[in-house]
Amino acid sequence: MVEIQRSAQGSDERLRDAERTRAELLEIATEVFSEQGYSGARVDEIAERTRTTKRMIYYYFGGKEGLYLAVLEAAYRGIRETEQALRADDLAPVDALRRIAEMTFDHHHDHPAFIRIVSVENIHHGQHLGKVESLRDLGTPAASLLDDVLARGRGTGELRDDVDALDVHMLISSYCVFQVANSATFGFLFGRDMLAPDVRARHRRILGDIVVGWLTTS
Amino acid sequence: MVEIQRSAQGSDERLRDAERTRAELLEIATEVFSEQGYSGARVDEIAERTRTTKRMIYYYFGGKEGLYLAVLEAAYRGIRETEQALRADDLAPVDALRRIAEMTFDHHHDHPAFIRIVSVENIHHGQHLGKVESLRDLGTPAASLLDDVLARGRGTGELRDDVDALDVHMLISSYCVFQVANSATFGFLFGRDMLAPDVRARHRRILGDIVVGWLTTS
Amino acid sequence: MVEIQRSAQGSDERLRDAERTRAELLEIATEVFSEQGYSGARVDEIAERTRTTKRMIYYYFGGKEGLYLAVLEAAYRGIRETEQALRADDLAPVDALRRIAEMTFDHHHDHPAFIRIVSVENIHHGQHLGKVESLRDLGTPAASLLDDVLARGRGTGELRDDVDALDVHMLISSYCVFQVANSATFGFLFGRDMLAPDVRARHRRILGDIVVGWLTTS
Amino acid sequence: MVEIQRSAQGSDERLRDAERTRAELLEIATEVFSEQGYSGARVDEIAERTRTTKRMIYYYFGGKEGLYLAVLEAAYRGIRETEQALRADDLAPVDALRRIAEMTFDHHHDHPAFIRIVSVENIHHGQHLGKVESLRDLGTPAASLLDDVLARGRGTGELRDDVDALDVHMLISSYCVFQVANSATFGFLFGRDMLAPDVRARHRRILGDIVVGWLTTS
DNA sequence: TATGAATGAGATTTCATTCAT
DNA sequence: AATGAATGAAATCTCATTCAT
Structure with a gap:
């Protein structure tokens, strides 16, 4: 049972890590896109300022544009919440x-x-x-x-x-x-x-x- | 004397052409930079929408940034004139x-x-x-x-x-x-x-x- | 005894599932390889068109080539049976x-x-x-x-x-x-x-x- | 006048070189595509077996697919000529x-x-x-x-x-x-x-x- | 038996710039 | 004053595979 519990926790942790990885990418990407614009932003730079690799951008967001869309969505969701x-x-x-x-x-x-x-x-x-x-x-x-x-x-x-x-x-x-x-x-x-x-x-x-x-x- | 006169005319024409080329590049560049941003603008696209070639951008403006600076200057000069x-x-x-x-x-x-x-x-x-x-x-x-x-x-x-x-x-x-x-x-x-x-x-x-x-x- | 019987059944079922998973992979893989060629076929696509995951391709066939070899063998076995x-x-x-x-x-x-x-x-x-x-x-x-x-x-x-x-x-x-x-x-x-x-x-x-x-x- | 003639030759040579570069790429590409298929062929390999660089494939053909289309066209044009x-x-x-x-x-x-x-x-x-x-x-x-x-x-x-x-x-x-x-x-x-x-x-x-x-x- | 997350290596493509005349 | 060809460096993206559980 300890076994099971541990592995359940492990799974949770992984999931939490996944979420964290995604969130971290989003956060850095927001910064970089806002500082350099869409074309000026570099996928490499975003990845480098993260604990993960460039590959994860494609894994989670499908590509540069997908990441930008996610940034856009998160940003607007933020303001909506403030307004509400x-x-x-x-x-x-x-x-x-x-x-x-x-x-x-x-x-x-x-x-x-x-x-x-x-x-x-x-x-x-x-x-x-x-x-x-x-x-x-x-x-x-x-x-x-x-x-x-x-x-x-x-x-x-x-x-x-x-x-x-x-x-x-x-x-x-x-x-x-x-x-x-x-x-x-x-x-x-x-x-x-x-x-x-x-x-x-x-x-x-x-x-x-x-x-x-x-x-x-x- | 005919010789000289002809070559003088030729030179004038060339100068006028040069001025026209420069002006055309500046005009198109203003459009492109304003539509796509600095990083988003493509030197190739600017040149293609012109009667000249990409090489001329380097000839007249030294490069992409030089062209952008010229665009910036022209744009601000325009507003200053209006204000005055x-x-x-x-x-x-x-x-x-x-x-x-x-x-x-x-x-x-x-x-x-x-x-x-x-x-x-x-x-x-x-x-x-x-x-x-x-x-x-x-x-x-x-x-x-x-x-x-x-x-x-x-x-x-x-x-x-x-x-x-x-x-x-x-x-x-x-x-x-x-x-x-x-x-x-x-x-x-x-x-x-x-x-x-x-x-x-x-x-x-x-x-x-x-x-x-x-x-x-x- | 109930225990044993249950676990035996469980094992049978698992085996049958395993066989089914294998067979399904093989079937989809045949389709995909035949439609896109060896290099053109994507391990991801094969897996996606299956009820299992990509990981199973490695589990059962060792990799893309192993899967292709299995496809090849099954295909030729099919024709041999027809001919016989x-x-x-x-x-x-x-x-x-x-x-x-x-x-x-x-x-x-x-x-x-x-x-x-x-x-x-x-x-x-x-x-x-x-x-x-x-x-x-x-x-x-x-x-x-x-x-x-x-x-x-x-x-x-x-x-x-x-x-x-x-x-x-x-x-x-x-x-x-x-x-x-x-x-x-x-x-x-x-x-x-x-x-x-x-x-x-x-x-x-x-x-x-x-x-x-x-x-x-x- | 010698000057002019020389520079005319130079220009011709360049043009001939351009044609040669294109032709060489086409030839090697025909080989590679025919040996490895479309997806299996590597742009890098094609370029390496050439006197030019990968960049030229994009310059002359726009990309891998463009090159393949050119190969296809040249190949069929070849057979047509034979038939005629x-x-x-x-x-x-x-x-x-x-x-x-x-x-x-x-x-x-x-x-x-x-x-x-x-x-x-x-x-x-x-x-x-x-x-x-x-x-x-x-x-x-x-x-x-x-x-x-x-x-x-x-x-x-x-x-x-x-x-x-x-x-x-x-x-x-x-x-x-x-x-x-x-x-x-x-x-x-x-x-x-x-x-x-x-x-x-x-x-x-x-x-x-x-x-x-x-x-x-x- | 099964799985979601992660990844390294490599593939394709882009871009501003320079060369040679 | 002008130009077509060429290019290196770097960017984006893909793919089969492995990790950890």
Whole structure:
């Protein structure tokens, strides 16, 4: 019985190792793809920064593109989870808005790899995104949260009613994405490092001001 | 003398051809780099879409990177010229602001290749940008134009005084860049095509509203 | 005793399973090797089309080559059995000849996988055939049957005597093998599908005519 | 002027070299593919047996399959030329028939690589053949030559009229192809080396006898 | 008897670049 | 000013096989 138990554990361990191998590849790949882009990333480099070998990429993901798709999926799944965790029903509409803006801002700053992967995917015209079944209607959560807040605010007359959730989401997204995705060129051209803590704090506040200001204008 | 004249003409023609070859390579390269990224672009493809051969890329630009740097420079020179042409002294501060926002918006929509090149460059951490001498202080014009308007507006009390030109520029840029740079993923996830004429018109108006609204709040 | 009986049954079942696994591998392997050739066949594909796993190929056959050798042996054993079942003593020599030709013809048409395996083996210069001990003198039955018929026919003066059994066997074989082994290219080049029922019937008759005609010429 | 002439020669030489490189690759590839099959052939091996490098295979043929297609095309073009060179109008129908049979027989024996390539292609179900545009209606010459002879023979009553050119061509082809394509297994099983000169001569005569005998039977 | 994970060696293919004229 | 041929280095991918249980 000890025998059996041991071998059962062994099997579990192997399975856990398999999962770990897969996860490790995914993690490093996310890093490398986000740093070098799809074509710039090297399968060899990804493997080397791992405990396993290049061969495993093909074993688990079928190839470079498969790995990239998995990275894409994991990245988007990550943001979806964050969004779903974001609750704002307990706040007054105006506060909720600022809260959503700030949380989104923080999420972008804290997950630069994800933002960069999105940039990479856009360079490739989103051609891979469509191949990932599980990413079909991923947009909904973010929009519906804002929808609720806007609806509540419109009811009380606090928020204007000629703007929809997607308009707001786009404003927030564009502002937040830019911080991370364009920090290199913006920093170079204007000498302002958007990733520096004080600048970040300022921009965070400004975004809140802008969003609230815009939606509370009659 | 006939001899000489002929050979002079020949030389002129050759020079003109040379200039044309260079220009054609630059044009196609801008397209290809903006469509496929730096690593994704193929020297072979660029050459094939040209009337010349691959060898000329090495002849004129020294290599793939040299060509990319030239593309980068040309692209930024283009935007600088547009910005310098933008005049707003004849308008009241608030109108000038809206005007700047809308012109910038249009410029981005009308020059997607440039926006995409900037994305590409950011993917590569702006590592090439620094190598182009002529792009040193390119940021100034855009900022100084806004600076003037803000100064005028602050004087009359029309515009708030706790926001600087760079803050405004960043808001406008982020909003405009997003339209073009992220249209693929945004369109896929939310089903809104930011490049469609009606959506574009709506976003254009919204951007003006946001900028003006933000800066006229006390 | 119940214990023992149970374990005996268990063992039988296991053996039967083992036999079944082996047989299944062999069957699928025959198919795959005959469809893709030796080098073209993939161990992975064979395993996938089976209820077992790739590992079993190594367990039962030692490897890809061992599996191929087993396929080769089984295929040739099949034809030998067919040939041995072919009886012609009860027919007049001329009828027997036609009968042998037609039976052989049918056998080839009905066992394309075998014919294709022979082609594959010839592509590889018969290098594996020599390794299968049990295939040593496999040729004899076919030849000796013809030998008998020819001997009988020569005795009565019905059949010519300057042709030996192997000459006849080669004619029949070449004609029959071609039907199956070269149907793709012949069909492509001449637009005649040798596997179509009516063409097959015509060729069958023609073969009989040729063989009989040839051997009855003085 | 000497300058010019020299450089013209140089250019010619380069061109000739290019042609030579291509031709050499094609020649070695024909050998290797015919010896090892499509999947069994190694691009590396082909290159190594050449004065150039593996890279050139991709430069000239685009890849392994492109090279194989070129081999296929060259091989079939070779046989077509041989067939077109074969003239038989000056012979009496019966003699012409024997002549065609014997010439075809010799051609097969003298071009084993071609026969083997055809076998290889059949193993792959002729899937590549269809991709070579220039091989569309290649069959015609062989058939039309026989057609003429048969027509002449039927007119004089020397040859039977219920057999068409394709029937005859198939008989001849199958007999000849078998000699080369199946010599390994046939030799192994029956101990008769079909490629040995004396056996070859015997089979050559026999084929003539069979063809003539068949077609002159009323 | 059976199996999922792993792997090394080698195969094919790609790519920016240089050579020779 | 221009060019076709050539290329080395490296990238991606494949395949039969073995490990550990």
